[in-house]
Amino acid sequence: MFKAMIKKEFLLIMRDKQALLALFVMPAIFILIMSVAMKDMFSTASVSYDIAIVDTDNSKISKELLSDITNNKSFHIVDDAVAQVIINIPKGYGLDASNQHKIELDIKDSLKSDSIELFKSKLLKEVVNQRLKIIKNRLAEFSDEAASSVEAVSLEDTKLFNISYNDKKDIPNATQQSVPTWIVFGMFFVIIPMSTIYINERKQNTLARLSSMNISILYISLSKTIPYLLIAQVQMWVMVAVGMFLVPLFDTPALEINGSISALVLLSFSLSISAIGLASLIAVSANSTEQATTIGGISNILLGAIGGVMVPKFIMPQSMQTLANISPMSWGLDGFLDIFLKGGGVLEVLNESFMLMLFGTLLLGFSMIILQKRINSGL
Amino acid sequence: MIKISNVTKSYGDKNALDNLTLEIKKGSIFGLLGVNGAGKSTLLSVLNGLTNIDSGSIKVFGLDIQQDIKQIKTISSIIPQNLAFYEKLTVKENLDFFAKVQDATKENYNKAITINNLSNLLHQEASTLSGGQKRRLNIAIGLLNNPQIIYFDEPTVGIDPKSRNEILDSIKSYKDLGISVIYTSHYMNEIEKICDEVAIISAGKLVEQNSIKNLTTNLESHFLDMTDV
Numbered sequence: 001m002f003k004a005m006i007k008k009e010f011l012l013i014m015r016d017k018q019a020l021l022a023l024f025v026m027p028a029i030f031i032l033i034m035s036v037a038m039k040d041m042f043s044t045a046s047v048s049y050d051i052a053i054v055d056t057d058n059s060k061i062s063k064e065l066l067s068d069i070t071n072n073k074s075f076h077i078v079d080d081a082v083a084q085v086i087i088n089i090p091k092g093y094g095l096d097a098s099n100q101h102k103i104e105l106d107i108k109d110s111l112k113s114d115s116i117e118l119f120k121s122k123l124l125k126e127v128v129n130q131r132l133k134i135i136k137n138r139l140a141e142f143s144d145e146a147a148s149s150v151e152a153v154s155l156e157d158t159k160l161f162n163i164s165y166n167d168k169k170d171i172p173n174a175t176q177q178s179v180p181t182w183i184v185f186g187m188f189f190v191i192i193p194m195s196t197i198y199i200n201e202r203k204q205n206t207l208a209r210l211s212s213m214n215i216s217i218l219y220i221s222l223s224k225t226i227p228y229l230l231i232a233q234v235q236m237w238v239m240v241a242v243g244m245f246l247v248p249l250f251d252t253p254a255l256e257i258n259g260s261i262s263a264l265v266l267l268s269f270s271l272s273i274s275a276i277g278l279a280s281l282i283a284v285s286a287n288s289t290e291q292a293t294t295i296g297g298i299s300n301i302l303l304g305a306i307g308g309v310m311v312p313k314f315i316m317p318q319s320m321q322t323l324a325n326i327s328p329m330s331w332g333l334d335g336f337l338d339i340f341l342k343g344g345g346v347l348e349v350l351n352e353s354f355m356l357m358l359f360g361t362l363l364l365g366f367s368m369i370i371l372q373k374r375i376n377s378g379l
Numbered sequence: 380m381i382k383i384s385n386v387t388k389s390y391g392d393k394n395a396l397d398n399l400t401l402e403i404k405k406g407s408i409f410g411l412l413g414v415n416g417a418g419k420s421t422l423l424s425v426l427n428g429l430t431n432i433d434s435g436s437i438k439v440f441g442l443d444i445q446q447d448i449k450q451i452k453t454i455s456s457i458i459p460q461n462l463a464f465y466e467k468l469t470v471k472e473n474l475d476f477f478a479k480v481q482d483a484t485k486e487n488y489n490k491a492i493t494i495n496n497l498s499n500l501l502h503q504e505a506s507t508l509s510g511g512q513k514r515r516l517n518i519a520i521g522l523l524n525n526p527q528i529i530y531f532d533e534p535t536v537g538i539d540p541k542s543r544n545e546i547l548d549s550i551k552s553y554k555d556l557g558i559s560v561i562y563t564s565h566y567m568n569e570i571e572k573i574c575d576e577v578a579i580i581s582a583g584k585l586v587e588q589n590s591i592k593n594l595t596t597n598l599e600s601h602f603l604d605m606t607d608v
Contacts, residue, residue, distance in 0.1 A: 004479035004480055007476075008468070012465060200466075204461045204462060204464070205459040205461045205463040206463045208459065210480065212427040212452055212457050213524070214452045214453065214481075376429065376431065
């Protein structure tokens with residue numbers, strides 16, 4: 001009997017094209033788009049600028065500056081037409097010690113203000129370095145000691161600062177952020193097929209008919225939960241595959257699973273129970289599929305916004321990060337990041353998994369009570 | 380025999396069944412006549428154990444509705460007014476599903492198909508069937524467990540006269556198979572055509588119960604009173 005009920009549920013889901021699109025195609029496309037779109041934002045590689053240099057001075061000093069800039073990996077020399085910044089070294093620059101002949105920077109509109117500041121600091125470093133070199137050479141004529149003390153001055157950050165990156169590994173790249181985000185969000189879209197089938201069954205009295213055939217509400221609920229649990233696992237692995245194999249085709253970092261597969265299975269299972277629980281509750285409470293998909297859509301977006309789907313949690317202010325902890329999507333995301341980023345195992349995701357399972361089981365219980373009441377309230 | 384004694388069922392302030400007492404003979408076709416909201420569907424829900432009663436008692440073939448409901452469900456079947464099957468499944472997939480959840484025998488499965496003339500439609504998706512064919516599928520599902528009692532909740536709503544007559548004829552034939560039929564409708568002509576006995580209910584109360592012959596003479600006046608025409 002139970003096998004027949006599960007088979008029926010699978011047949012209905014597989015014939016619901018919109019549901020399959022929402023469960024598989026939508027999150028896969030989102031992963032692809034968001035990973036590629038955010039790859040620079042999440043990139044930990046050095047920032048570089050496309051520049052063109054016009055050396056009007058053509059002096060020994062300007063040529064040295066030009067050479068220093070060219071050798072700096074932060075700058076790529078390109079044609080004027082495509083340059084983000086055109087650097088013009090004015091005539092008389094080499095002879096000037098009083099900043100009367102300033103270097104001119106022609107900055108394209110596309111460059112953001114924080115990038116401009118970064119660019120100026122990188123260029124400033126080269127200019128100051130060259131000035132120090134000139135001062136050192138002039139001082140050397142009078143005092144070797146003074147010249148060597150100037151030479152000892154370094155503008156390299158590694159020589160000026162002791163930097164430790166305590167949390168560096170916690171910041172994901174674009175793919176590590178996108179894949180878990182859209183796995184979590186996609187799983188919660190189970191509301192679409194679930195509510196469609198549930199509400200049609202209720203409205204058509206098919207559920208009441210099953211109940212009149214001695215099929216308990218527990219069996220009815222379980223027969224719906226199991227197929228969606230399996231579909232959610234397939235959904236998760238498809239999204240992981242998109243992150244591992246499809247995303248890199250677009251010059252974006254591939255997803256790496258640094259943690260254990262068992263942890264991934266446990267977390268995915270717990271997350272799907274949570275998503276199915278919420279979907280069941282909405283499906284049995286709503287009066288129409290339109291109502292269910294609207295309530296489901298809004299609750300998904302709200303839970304996603306709070307839980308770090310729309311804006312990554314690590315760039316949220318502390319107060320919002322605390323608030324995020326009320327969303328099951330946040331628990332799921334944290335668990336996935338623990339696995340993908342920190343190499344977490346089962347123990348590391350146990351807390352999130354337990355919370356997700358508890359949340360889902362409670363909602364499934366509530367949905368069974370509501371369904372029983374609705375069936376009892378009339379055929 | 381189905382014995383309904385002083386049954387009351389209310390939803391909030393409204394009494395759907397109000398101290399209702401009825402007796403339905405085994406093997407008969409019993410009509411429940413009443414306007415919309417009279418309590419017919421609630422009575423069917425109660426008889427199928429889908430809704431609990433507030434007070435009173437019901438015995439179905441000697442079985443108590445509250446203590447023996449599981450057993451009662453195995454010997455009865457309800458044909459809901461709505462088309463309670465899966466539109467996205469084929470006729471066969473629907474029948475297979477409902478047969479398996481009830482452990483129906485192959486013999487009953489084939490009988491349900493034959494009686495309802497569905498052999499040529501087995502591989503057709505249910506959503507593509509005509510109104511009459513859908514009704515026949517709805518009824519066939521109700522026959523799969525070889526019930527001793529079938530409850531029909533206005534099974535001819537929204538179908539053409541030809542299909543309606545086919546369905547009424549098939550319902551009449553169940554009597555020959557020893558099946559008791561409880562048939563709700565608000566069409567007097569349907570009740571007259573197939574039923575042996577009729578009960579008229581209004582606002583959850585029994586107005587009159589009688590044989591079709593005795594009732595026909597004064598039914599019109601009752602019905603007019605009830606609908607305030």
